[in-house]
Amino acid sequence: MMQTPARIPITVVMRSYNDAAILPRTLAALDAQRGVDIRLHVYESASADRSREILEEYGCDRLEFLEPGTYQSSRVLNAGVRHANTELVAFINSDAVMLEPDVLLKLAKAIQSDNACAGAYARQAPRKDANAMTRLDYHIAFENRHLLGERAASWMTLVCSAIRKSAWETVPFDESLTFAEDAAWSEAVARHGWHCAYVPDAKVEHSHNYTWKERYRRSFGDASALASLATTPPPGNAVSGFLWPYFKRCVRDALRLARLSWWTSLPRIPAHRWPQMLGEWRGALAGWKHFNGSVQPGSTSKNSTPGLQPLATAKDSE
Numbered sequence: 001m002m003q004t005p006a007r008i009p010i011t012v013v014m015r016s017y018n019d020a021a022i023l024p025r026t027l028a029a030l031d032a033q034r035g036v037d038i039r040l041h042v043y044e045s046a047s048a049d050r051s052r053e054i055l056e057e058y059g060c061d062r063l064e065f066l067e068p069g070t071y072q073s074s075r076v077l078n079a080g081v082r083h084a085n086t087e088l089v090a091f092i093n094s095d096a097v098m099l100e101p102d103v104l105l106k107l108a109k110a111i112q113s114d115n116a117c118a119g120a121y122a123r124q125a126p127r128k129d130a131n132a133m134t135r136l137d138y139h140i141a142f143e144n145r146h147l148l149g150e151r152a153a154s155w156m157t158l159v160c161s162a163i164r165k166s167a168w169e170t171v172p173f174d175e176s177l178t179f180a181e182d183a184a185w186s187e188a189v190a191r192h193g194w195h196c197a198y199v200p201d202a203k204v205e206h207s208h209n210y211t212w213k214e215r216y217r218r219s220f221g222d223a224s225a226l227a228s229l230a231t232t233p234p235p236g237n238a239v240s241g242f243l244w245p246y247f248k249r250c251v252r253d254a255l256r257l258a259r260l261s262w263w264t265s266l267p268r269i270p271a272h273r274w275p276q277m278l279g280e281w282r283g284a285l286a287g288w289k290h291f292n293g294s295v296q297p298g299s300t301s302k303n304s305t306p307g308l309q310p311l312a313t314a315k316d317s318e
Contacts (some may be wrong), residue, residue, distance in 0.1 A: 008039040008088065008108045010162065018092035020048075026059050029098040035105035041080055042094075045071045051094065074173035074181045077158070081168045088112075090162040097205040098124065098160065099314030106202040107162040118167035118194035119186075122160040126207035132265035134207055134271040136256060143209035146196065155183040156196035160204040165196055171193045177228065179221035187229055212275045219279030220286070227287025234284035241279040249273050 012030065016023065030038065042055055048068075055063055062083060066076070081089050088108050098104070109121040128268040145153040150188045161182075171188045173181045186196050190309055210218060227234075233242035253269045 005035070007035055008036045008086040008112075008203065009039075009086045009103065010088040010104060011039045011041060011080075011086045012090045012104075013077065013084070013093050014094055015038065015045065015073075015076060016042055016047060016051050016055065017045040018047045018049050018051060020047070020051045020054055022095040022097065022150060023051055023054050026092065026094055027054075027096045029103075032101045033104045034073040034101050038104070038106060039084070039086065041083060043076045043080065043244065072175065072178060074175045074177055075182065077099070078168075078175065081163070081165055081172075087103050087165050088162055089165050089168070091158045091160070093159050095206065096124075096160045098122075099203045099205055103160065103202045103204060104162070106199050107160075110199045110313040111162060113163060114138070114197065116194055117164075117197050118189040119156050119161060119163035120169075120197040120199050120202075121158070121162075121236055122204045123160060123198070123200045124157070126205055126208045127205055129209070130176040130207045130261055131209050131268075132257075133253075135208055135270055136253065136260075136262070136265070138207060139260070140256070142200070142217045152183075153198075154196065155186040156198075158182040159206050160202070166209065167192075173227075177219075177225045180225035183222075183226060184228060212271075215272075218276035219276045220283035223280040223283030224287035224290065227284050228291045230288060230291075233288045233292070234281065236285070238281075241285070242278055245281070246273060246277040249277060260289060264306045278291035 014026075019026070041063045041064075041066050042060045043066060044052055044055060046064045052065065077091070080091075088111065090104055091167065092098070107122065111117045120168070123142045124138060125142075126135050130138070134240070140147045152173055158181075170192060171185060174184050177184055189196070194203075208214075250269050250273055254266055257263070257265050257269070268314065316318045
């Protein structure tokens, strides 16, 4: 008689904020996972919907309610890993729905099969309501990661992921950052000889149709945080720092949409990229000044002051 393989123990750390409409699907997908023994730790960030009630009814191994305005992504992540009593710790956003019953198992095996692997992350598939430009961004980020460039393609995303607790004990998440903590952690573990693995056959549903304001805020926050990894300052003038990169990005997007035959989406490119590219440039300037004390002469950024990263919510981590 064949013995059933032992299930892999894993702690799942979930950050929850105003996702009551999706949370039941997220939890159902978690229940459907096979081959793993799950301990669920949830950090609920003062949601205004029924998220708290849903989680209380579901039953978690650990459920913490954060006071309004106290959420800080890296601090919450560190607390989640610290309280885990398993070597493998997974992160699942409350609006990330695993689409197969072996997503966590695939992430776990990717780590366990490679002693140099500090973490692994899943492929994100956009939701059915995702607009064309959001779909393009996900097409690049997860279907064609090489287009991100070698450095950015090596950064894990925590939306649906897993790490070794022993790697975290050497390299915890940087609590000075409220954005891009996953990219910073990926680079930090790489300096210790580890790497993060992309597992494209582990699939999760997750996407957001950001407004102009949300896209600017997210881009500014990520770019300011990533400035902590930069070795040279960003261009200080708007032409070389913003307008020229913006023009080139729009041209690349047009070519990619044409190859996908998404002709009707071509007019949306300029409006979609403007707040993103502007936020990236201003955020990079602000971040460089914050982490290095100065920016290049001629900077016209209105946001190049310390205190660069706006107060985050759990939604900023999605």
